Amino acid sequence: MSGPVPETTVPETTVPETTAPETTAPESTAPEAAVPEAGALGPALGADAAASVAPVPDADCEVADLTIAYRAEGTWLRAVRDLSFEVRPGETLAVVGETGSGKSSAALAIMRLLPAAGRVDTGSVRVRGLDMLSLSDRELRQVRGKLIGYVPQQPSAAFNPVMTIGRQVAEALVTHEGVRYKEALTTVTQTLTEMGLEDPARLVRSYPHQLSGGMLQRAMIASAIIARPRLLLTDEPTSALDVGIQRQILNLLKRVRDDHGLTIVLITHDLGAVSQIADRVLVLYAGRKVEIGPARVLLTAPRHPYTRGLLTSYPAAGLAHKSRLAALPGAPLGPAEVDAEQGCPFRTRCSRVQEVCASEFPAASGDAVHAWHCHNPEPAP
Amino acid sequence: MTIRAQDISKVFMSRSKSATSTPAVRDATLEITPGQTLGLVGQSGSGKSTLARIILGLLRPTSGQVLFNDQPTSQFRAADWGRFRREVQAVFQDPRQALNWRQEIGSIVTEPLRNYRIGDRAQRRARAAELLEQVSVSPKLLTRRPPEVSGGQLQRIAIARALALEPRYLICDEPLSALDVSVQAGIVNLLLDLQQRQGLALLFISHDLGVVRHLSDQVLVMRRGEIVESASAAEFYQGPSHPYSRELVGLAAATAPAAGGSRPGPTADTTDQPPETETTATTAT
Numbered sequence: 200m201s202g203p204v205p206e207t208t209v210p211e212t213t214v215p216e217t218t219a220p221e222t223t224a225p226e227s228t229a230p231e232a233a234v235p236e237a238g239a240l241g242p243a244l245g246a247d248a249a250a251s252v253a254p255v256p257d258a259d260c261e262v263a264d265l266t267i268a269y270r271a272e273g274t275w276l277r278a279v280r281d282l283s284f285e286v287r288p289g290e291t292l293a294v295v296g297e298t299g300s301g302k303s304s305a306a307l308a309i310m311r312l313l314p315a316a317g318r319v320d321t322g323s324v325r326v327r328g329l330d331m332l333s334l335s336d337r338e339l340r341q342v343r344g345k346l347i348g349y350v351p352q353q354p355s356a357a358f359n360p361v362m363t364i365g366r367q368v369a370e371a372l373v374t375h376e377g378v379r380y381k382e383a384l385t386t387v388t389q390t391l392t393e394m395g396l397e398d399p400a401r402l403v404r405s406y407p408h409q410l411s412g413g414m415l416q417r418a419m420i421a422s423a424i425i426a427r428p429r430l431l432l433t434d435e436p437t438s439a440l441d442v443g444i445q446r447q448i449l450n451l452l453k454r455v456r457d458d459h460g461l462t463i464v465l466i467t468h469d470l471g472a473v474s475q476i477a478d479r480v481l482v483l484y485a486g487r488k489v490e491i492g493p494a495r496v497l498l499t500a501p502r503h504p505y506t507r508g509l510l511t512s513y514p515a516a517g518l519a520h521k522s523r524l525a526a527l528p529g530a531p532l533g534p535a536e537v538d539a540e541q542g543c544p545f546r547t548r549c550s551r552v553q554e555v556c557a558s559e560f561p562a563a564s565g566d567a568v569h570a571w572h573c574h575n576p577e578p579a580p
Numbered sequence: 581m582t583i584r585a586q587d588i589s590k591v592f593m594s595r596s597k598s599a600t601s602t603p604a605v606r607d608a609t610l611e612i613t614p615g616q617t618l619g620l621v622g623q624s625g626s627g628k629s630t631l632a633r634i635i636l637g638l639l640r641p642t643s644g645q646v647l648f649n650d651q652p653t654s655q656f657r658a659a660d661w662g663r664f665r666r667e668v669q670a671v672f673q674d675p676r677q678a679l680n681w682r683q684e685i686g687s688i689v690t691e692p693l694r695n696y697r698i699g700d701r702a703q704r705r706a707r708a709a710e711l712l713e714q715v716s717v718s719p720k721l722l723t724r725r726p727p728e729v730s731g732g733q734l735q736r737i738a739i740a741r742a743l744a745l746e747p748r749y750l751i752c753d754e755p756l757s758a759l760d761v762s763v764q765a766g767i768v769n770l771l772l773d774l775q776q777r778q779g780l781a782l783l784f785i786s787h788d789l790g791v792v793r794h795l796s797d798q799v800l801v802m803r804r805g806e807i808v809e810s811a812s813a814a815e816f817y818q819g820p821s822h823p824y825s826r827e828l829v830g831l832a833a834a835t836a837p838a839a840g841g842s843r844p845g846p847t848a849d850t851t852d853q854p855p856e857t858e859t860t861a862t863t864a865t
Contacts, residue, residue, distance in 0.1 A: 297760040298731075441623040442787055442828070468761055505762075512765035514794035520813055521617075521795065523772060526765035530730035548762075 258285035258325075259430050259462040260309060265322035267304045267313065267486075269534070276538040277320065278304050279486045286430070291456060291463040293477035293494065295470070295509070297531045301486040302466045306432050309464075310349060311339055326430060344371035348423035348461075352435040354415035358407040364391075364418050365403025371426035390421040393458075395451060413444035417451065424455060431456075434466045449475050470509060474498055482506050485537045485544035487560065492569030502565070502576040505545045543574070551575045581649060583612040583635060583668065583749060583781075588644035590630055590805075603642070604630045606805040614748055617775065617782040619796030619813075621789050621828065627805040628785045632753045635783070636670055637661065666696065668749040669742035674758040675734035679726045685712075685737055686722035692744040711740040715770055732763030736770065743774070749781045750774075756791065768795060789828050793817065801825045 267279040279301035286292045296302040307313045309324050311331055324331040326346060334342065343349070348371075351357040358367055368391065369383040376383075384403065391399035394417040407415060416436060423431060433452065437445035453476055456463055465477060473480055477494040482503065490503040501507045511525040518524075529548040537544060546556040555574050563570045590605040605627040612618050612635075622628050633639040635646055637653055646653045648664055656664065669692075672678045679688055689711045690704045699707065709719045715736040726734055735755060742750060752771070756764045768791060774780055786792050792799060799816045801809040801824065809822040820826055 297762060441625075442789075443623065470761075509761060512762055514768075514790050518794065520817075521772060521797075523769045524765040524794075526769050527762045528766070530732045530763055531760055533730075 257287070259288050259327055260286040260464065261323075261325040262305065262309065263323045263325075265305065265308060265324065266320040267301065267308055268318055268320050268538075269304075270316045270318075271534060275318070275320075276534045277486060278317075278534060278537060279308075279483075282322070282483075282486075282488055284481050284488065284491060286462055286464055287479075288429075288462055289460055290478040291465060291476055293465045293467055293473040293480045294483060295467060295473060295480055296483035297468055299485065299531050299534065299537060300483040301537075302483050303434055305483075306434050306464065306466050310343065310347060310432060341375070344423075344428065345375045345426045346428055346430065348426075348428040348431040350416070350419050350423045350431065350433040350436045353439045354419040355407065355412060355439075357419060358415060360407050362406075363403060364405050364407065364410070368403070368418055368422040368425060371422060375426045386425065387421075390425050391418065393455075394418070394421045395447075396421075412440050413447065416440060416444075416448050420448075420451060420455065424459060424461070427459070429460075429462060431461050431463045432466075433463065435468070436465070437472055438467070438469065445469075445472070446475070452476060470498065470513070482509075485532045485540065487544055488572060489545065490571040490573075492565070492571075496569050500580040502569070502571040502579070503545075503573050504549050504551050504575075504577060506571075507577050508548075543572070551577070581614055581748070582647075584647040584650075585610050585631070585635055586645050586647060588631060588634055588641045588646070590627075590634060590639065591642045603805050605634070605641075607644070608802075608805075608807050609644075610800060610807070610810075612749055612781045612783050614781045615775065615779045616797045617771075617784055617795050619792035619799045620783060620785045620802060621787065621792045621799065622802035623787055625804075626802045628802055629753055630805075631802070632670075632751055632783065632785055636668065636751055637664065662696075666745045667747050668751065669745065669747040670751045670753065671735070671738050671742050671755045673754040675738040676726065676731065676758070678738055679734060679741075681726045683725065684722065685724050685726070685729070688726075689737060689741045689744055692741060696745065698745075707744070711744055712737070714743060714774075715740045716766075730763075731759050732766060735759060735767055739767075739770065739774075746778075747780070749783070751783045751785075753785045754787070755784075756786065756788070764791075771795065801828065 262285070263283045265279060265282040266277055268275040268277045278299070282301070282305060284292070294302045294305065304313065304317065307317070308319055309326065309331065311334065313319070319332060326342070329342070329346070331342075358364070365384065365387055366380060369380050369387045372378055372383040372386060373380060387403055388399035391402055396402055396414060396417050402410075402418070410418065436452070437448050440448060449472055452463065452465075455461060463476075465472065467473060473494060479492065480494050480497045481488060482490040482497070482505065484505050490497060490501060490506050497506055498510065501510065508525070508527040512527060514524060527548050532540065532544055542555075542557045542559055543549070543561060546552045549556070553575050561572045561574045563572055564576065565571055586609050588605055588608045589603050591601050591603045594601045608627070608631055610618060610620075620628050620631070630639065634641045637646070648668075651660070653660075653664065686705065686708045690708045693699055693704050693707060698704075708722055712719050712721065717733055717736050717740065721729060721733065721737075729737070735758075756767055759767065771782060771784070772795070775782060782795070784792060784795050793813060793816055796813050799809070799811055799813055800807050801820070801822065803824050809820055809825040811820055816825075820829055
């Protein structure tokens, strides 16, 4: 990227922003150079962030053996089962899945935002080494926005309709840096400009209903990154938007990621978005991890039949006009079926099903780069 | 045997006096013919659904007319509408909203038959099973109600209801966008099969160019209420002429996943684009 990143008014209270020379930002710096201070929260973070010479942690986010259940008519139904994955510093991990796959539940669990009817049964979530599941409410407030930024699916629903855009975008700064709104305003207008929004001075006085969906999503991204989090969780950030705007928002996310050295978790069902922005892809089906690997590999040579099915069910270039598509039979499982499933949840729709699939969820095959859970995987290319 | 929309415009009256009213649809002309699929693509707010509703007779155009077998629908009497509705049926975006949740599936799909007093109870029951079979839904679902059925199944059921009167025309307004990705392809295949078997005329409305291009014989591109491009699918594959269509095609190419494993991986070449500035709709829309 050319030009300096606009960061003139760094809040006065905190420690020096970076050790790297600010004037000549080399193109898309190594992650450790752009690490924002994690600040106030405990020694776990302090030690981590202060160590500008210490090794970069292996993962910005580690989810291990996570099982999430929801209460439904007196019982608890598991919506996510034994989910493990890590998000590496500076990467963009796409989490792909359909209704009921558990992708949003996983994200909410990382943020500790599961609704009252949901709970984490087992497993752990670590964000930059910090055990998210053990934090108190007070600690959580310090972490959200500062350590983790969040961009929800529908900005129009997420913004407070009776508060100005400026105040809402400034909220993370006001909360975390203890600055007043007036002092934060410069940073707010700068961040809005960085998001490609025109006339930020007027924008900060506007209310959400005065903005289009695309503009709102830009403002939402501004509010998510204004306190310089390291990890950005985005839940279907483009699905409520028009096709053209979708691409703009994805490009914006890419630019923000590169400028700020962000780690992004992108939750989506849109393989187009995946191909545009993701480094790695995690595919979930009915609460289970079925495949994980580099985006390039998963989009061209998937090993799990479900991933393959997702790819071939869309009319690809070269397919004969008006010919039948390779549709998956049936539909995704409902919550009770997800919970009750003993074997592979995809087996009822799978063309490669075997007897063993009914009784046993397959262990991981492959390696640390590309892994899949399937008894009878697609042949390697 | 066609439906022809001629120079259709529609202006919605704005409540505030200061606002100038821009037409939702402007001078749109199209023709739907049996055995063919006419694809209508455009972003939300481009006027696709308004145009569909005018064709269906659910909205009155501000100017222009809809001709059904050369007879303008504006001069229709009740009996003419009765005939029209037998031949022209609709499938909407979200079957969860389009179907009555308190009605059994069997009753849903035969409602058009009851409206037209076709057959007796036993005949209708038999026909219901037949209709579900046509859309590959198990007859076991006849006594279920919509909340117990998945979205993809419900859209099939909505299609079955639309087929009950054996129409010649099916107006499909975003029939896929409320469905999971893995079940969309099944609906596309169903529409293809139905057209092949029954020679249905389809108006297929979608914002998804990839699907429209695949399904349609003729592709219309709509933008801000106007049809800016009309091309045969073959022409459209080779390269649309209107700059906006080219932009759409470019977007589709850039966002389409590389499918089937034969194509090279995605290219990440757009990282260094300048920030796009959004200029549309600065105030309330």
